[in-house]
Amino acid sequence: MNIETVQTVKSLEFQAKNMSDNDTIYSVTVDGVRITVLDRETGFGGGIRDIETGLRQDEKFWLASGGFDIRDYPDATIVEAFNLIKANANTCIGA
Numbered sequence: 001m002n003i004e005t006v007q008t009v010k011s012l013e014f015q016a017k018n019m020s021d022n023d024t025i026y027s028v029t030v031d032g033v034r035i036t037v038l039d040r041e042t043g044f045g046g047g048i049r050d051i052e053t054g055l056r057q058d059e060k061f062w063l064a065s066g067g068f069d070i071r072d073y074p075d076a077t078i079v080e081a082f083n084l085i086k087a088n089a090n091t092c093i094g095a
Helices: 078-088
Strands: 015-018 024-030 033-041 049-057 060-064
Touching (some): 033 078
Antiparallel strands (some): 049 060
């Protein structure tokens, strides 16, 4: 990986895309690794929301749901962010 160790999450420019009236996905690709943050209404209805962060690296995927938003760690380096997502993955782990 060619990521500079000083580059942090707050330096990333996430692109927002509305998935529906209530759901938005934010994404960025860093050195071929894609990070997504999905802010969505859950299937439980009643306006219950979840934020989940996904990481696609080397054809594997990790998903940390239950309110995990990597953007809440602005001072984490990119490598630290990758590791935080993997450590908090609870829905999909390296599949």
